[in-house]
Amino acid sequence: MRTKAAAYPYIAWGMLFIAIPLGLIIYFSFTDSAGALTFDNIIRVGKYSNVVVKSVWLSAVSTVICLALGYPIAYYMSRASAMTSRTLLLLIMLPMWMNFLLRTYGWMSILENSGLINQFFGLLGLGPFHLINTQGAVVLGMVYNYIPFMILPLHSVMLKIGNDVIEAAQDLGASPRHVLTDVVIPLSLPGIKTGVILVFVPSVSTFVISQMLGGGGNQLIGDIIELQFLGNAYNPNLGSAISFVLMLIVLLLMSVTGFIGDDLEENLI
Amino acid sequence: MRMKKLSGTYLGVFLAFLYAPIMILILFSFNESKGRTFTGFTTRWYSQLFSDAAVLDALWTTLVVAFVASIVATIMGTAAAIGLNKMEGRSKTLIMNMTYLPIINPEIIVGVSFMLLFVVAKNLLSSVGIPFGFGWITLIIAHITFNVPYVILSVLPKLRQMDGSLVDAAMDLGCNHWQAFTKVVIHEIKPGIITGFLMALTFSVDDFVVSYFTTGAKHQTLSVLIYSMTKKRISPEINAISTILFVFVLVVLIVVNIMERKTLEKQKKAREYQLREGGI
Numbered sequence: 001m002r003t004k005a006a007a008y009p010y011i012a013w014g015m016l017f018i019a020i021p022l023g024l025i026i027y028f029s030f031t032d033s034a035g036a037l038t039f040d041n042i043i044r045v046g047k048y049s050n051v052v053v054k055s056v057w058l059s060a061v062s063t064v065i066c067l068a069l070g071y072p073i074a075y076y077m078s079r080a081s082a083m084t085s086r087t088l089l090l091l092i093m094l095p096m097w098m099n100f101l102l103r104t105y106g107w108m109s110i111l112e113n114s115g116l117i118n119q120f121f122g123l124l125g126l127g128p129f130h131l132i133n134t135q136g137a138v139v140l141g142m143v144y145n146y147i148p149f150m151i152l153p154l155h156s157v158m159l160k161i162g163n164d165v166i167e168a169a170q171d172l173g174a175s176p177r178h179v180l181t182d183v184v185i186p187l188s189l190p191g192i193k194t195g196v197i198l199v200f201v202p203s204v205s206t207f208v209i210s211q212m213l214g215g216g217g218n219q220l221i222g223d224i225i226e227l228q229f230l231g232n233a234y235n236p237n238l239g240s241a242i243s244f245v246l247m248l249i250v251l252l253l254m255s256v257t258g259f260i261g262d263d264l265e266e267n268l269i
Numbered sequence: 270m271r272m273k274k275l276s277g278t279y280l281g282v283f284l285a286f287l288y289a290p291i292m293i294l295i296l297f298s299f300n301e302s303k304g305r306t307f308t309g310f311t312t313r314w315y316s317q318l319f320s321d322a323a324v325l326d327a328l329w330t331t332l333v334v335a336f337v338a339s340i341v342a343t344i345m346g347t348a349a350a351i352g353l354n355k356m357e358g359r360s361k362t363l364i365m366n367m368t369y370l371p372i373i374n375p376e377i378i379v380g381v382s383f384m385l386l387f388v389v390a391k392n393l394l395s396s397v398g399i400p401f402g403f404g405w406i407t408l409i410i411a412h413i414t415f416n417v418p419y420v421i422l423s424v425l426p427k428l429r430q431m432d433g434s435l436v437d438a439a440m441d442l443g444c445n446h447w448q449a450f451t452k453v454v455i456h457e458i459k460p461g462i463i464t465g466f467l468m469a470l471t472f473s474v475d476d477f478v479v480s481y482f483t484t485g486a487k488h489q490t491l492s493v494l495i496y497s498m499t500k501k502r503i504s505p506e507i508n509a510i511s512t513i514l515f516v517f518v519l520v521v522l523i524v525v526n527i528m529e530r531k532t533l534e535k536q537k538k539a540r541e542y543q544l545r546e547g548g549i
Contacts, residue, residue, distance in 0.1 A: 007352025007364070010345050010417060014367045017414040021382030022370065028385060073283060076276050088280070090522065095287050097518040101477060101495045102511040106290025108499075109297065116293065119306070144286070197373075205375030208477070212499060222377050229381055229482065236385060243378050250375060 025247075028240035041241035048224055048242065055220040056249065058135060059203035062142035066150040066199045067192065069143070074154035074191070075184065078161070089155070092148050100145050104212050107144065111137055111213070133215030141209040142199075149198035157191030158184070193257050201250055221246050291515060298508035314509040321506065327494040334405065334480075334490060335473035338412030343466045345413070346420025350461075351454070353421070354428040368418045380482030383411045387483065404485035411483040412473050419472065420465035427461035 032038045045052075073092075077085045095103060110116045111132040121127035131137060161184065169183045185192075203209075207222030214220075221242060228239025253259075301309035318324055353361060371379055387407050394401040435457065439449040455462075477492035484493050491510075498507050 003355045004352045006348040007350075007356065010349030010352075010421075011364060013345065013414070013417070014364070017383075017386070017410060018367055018370055021386040022374075022378075024385040024389065025378070025382050069283070072276070072279065076280065090526075091284060092287065094518070094522065095291060097471075097475075097522075098291060098511060098515050099475065099477070099492055099495060101492060101499060102294060102507065102514075103290050105495075105499050105507060106294045106511075109293055110290060114304075144290075201373070201375055205377045207377065208496070222375075225377055225381060229384055236388070239381065240385065243381050246375060247378055250373075254373070 025240045025243050028237050029244040032237060041237045042244070044238055045241050045245050048221075051219055051224055052221055052245065052249075054218075055204050055222075058138055058220070059142065059200050062139050062146070062203050063150075063196055063199045065139070065143050066147045067195065070147050070150040070154060070195070074151050074158055074188075077151075077155050078158035079163070085155075089152075092151055096148050101208060101212075103145065104141055104209060107137075107141060108132065108212055111140075132213060133217060135214070135218055137213040138210050138218050138220075141213040142203040142206065145209065146199040146202055149202075150195035153194040153198065154188060154191040157188050157194075161187045193259060196257060197254060197259050200253060204249065205246055291511070294508045294511045295515065298505060298512045300505060300508075303505060314505040315513075318506050318509045318513075323489075323494060324491075324506070324510070327489050327491045330405070330408075330488045331474060331491040334408045334412055335470055338409050338416055338473050339466055339469035341409075342413045342416035342469050343420050343462060346417045346465060347424050347458070347462055349417070350421045350424035350428055350458075354425065368421055371415045372418050372422075376478035377482075379415060380411075380479040383407070383414075383479065384482045402485060403483065404488060407483045407485065408480060408488075408490065411479050412476065415476070415479060416469035416472060419468045420462075423465040423468065424458055424461040427458040431457045 029041055030037060030039065032040065073088075077088050080088070108115075112118070113128050113130065113132065115132070117131060118128040121129065165187070166179055166183060169179045174182065204220075205222050206220060207226045210218050210220040210223055225239050225242050225246070227233050228235045228242065296307070298314055299310050299312065300307050301311040301313075353364060356364070387401075387403060391401050391403075431454070435453050436449050439453045440446075444452060475492070476490075477496060480490045481493055481496065484490060489497075495507060495510065498504050
């Protein structure tokens with residue numbers, strides 16, 4: 001068929017600009033600067049194991065907080081009138097239209113030692129509290145930037161849960177808690193899965209949030225990758241090896257949650 | 270009742286959390302001093318912004334890259350979706366998996382992989398005497414690549430929903446292949462193409478990470494410029510940019526919303542009219 005040929009330019013483009021670049025990451029991971037095969041880079045990533053653990057831990061905490069804070073909001077929106085739900089959706093998405101560097105910069109001026117929170121406490125004669133350049137500030141930045149990615153998939157899954165299903169459970173004598181644990185949560189599981197991936201992946205690979213809100217003392221995987229490619233420590237081989245490990249972490253999470261599979265397409269849209 | 274009050278309060282607190290940094294940015298864009306206390310009203314930072322050559326250059330770069338990349342990605346992605354729709358089996362699965370890669374991969378990996386490719390290409394090309402450097406071309410290639418998957422994923426469902434016999438009908442009525450394609454297929458999948466284009470445009474304008482790794486020394490995108498500005502910390506010009514962007518998006522969204530509501534009302538009126546006339 002001739003129609004299939006319409007996809008050929010894209011296939012060529014994808015080979016050149018999607019497949020080969022990823023192949024280059026793997027190639028650079030296992031070679032030295034002269035191009036000889038080596039495992040040194042991968043072994044050297046071990047030196048950064050504390051950074052890897054910290055990144056995974058802070059992202060996991062942020063993901064759990066996003067789920068806990070976002071779940072009630074998504075549920076409320078799915079039960080509200082079409083008008084209310086539409087307005088809320090708009091209000092939640094609107095900040096995402098503002099550059100995320102700027103939003104994070106906004107948090108800097110709130111959390112700084114001479115920032116707004118400390119000015120407020122200063123009026124009461126308290127503080128200043130050390131808020132910025134802490135792990136807490138990094139988690140706050142992750143939650144703030146990525147919580148819409150948790151709420152949106154949850155909301156679209158919950159819209160499909162009919163009120164009749166919930167009423168049926170209530171009629172059959174389920175308490176509000178059982179309606180939640182036995183009906184709503186199981187039915188919203190696909191949304192939870194997508195939300196977890198959409199929050200965890202950008203969190204674990206960020207370098208902007210950790211640089212702006214974490215100071216120098218809270219380096220994450222993204223920071224050390226950036227350092228190898230654009231920083232003083234230019235070493236694309238080591239940088240590729242760390243990127244390779246990051247890719248493995250993401251793939252592992254996706255296969256554990258069953259995100260990759262036959263329904264991948266459904267999960268993404 | 271108590272439940273309702275509780276959820277209302279919670280929503281209020283959440284929205285305050287969401288908008289706090291934005292409101293702070295806007296407030297301080299009008300602050301006379303560079304410090305963190307409000308000393309007086311000024312619009313100095315706005316006038317400074319518009320005479321800042323670096324900002325204007327970055328704005329221009331951002332818009333050119335976003336439009337060129339989105340247009341190319343929309344054409345290539347629509348064609349790819351049409352071809353993919355006819356494919357089956359392992360080759361289709363393989364290509365679809367390749368398409369998902371830029372979406373599910375962390376942005377930093379995508380950015381770094383491009384940087385490696387362009388560095389290797391630069392070395393190869395300069396050894397045969399062709400000059401190649403980081404700049405508009407690398408930015409546009411990278412943006413096209415991460416935009417195409419969104420176009421494919423918004424056009425494919427429309428193709429699947431399309432009634433295949435429509436094309437046959439058009440050809441029975443005397444269309445040739447090309448006419449059937451432009452008059453029927455394109456018309457049917459238009460909403461998907463438009464969604465894909467708008468998504469591509471939004472992602473391009475908003476992108477920081479991939480641009481950061483593929484930009485040259487000469488031309489930066491707005492996000493990359495903002496990033497270098499935040500490193501210097503205090504510069505109320507950043508606040509002025511944010512305010513302008515925020516107000517711009519707000520106006521666009523309000524206009525779109527009003528337009529949608531008007532079309533809905535028109536449709537409703539038309540339906541009512543039909544019902545009355547039809548005597549149902």
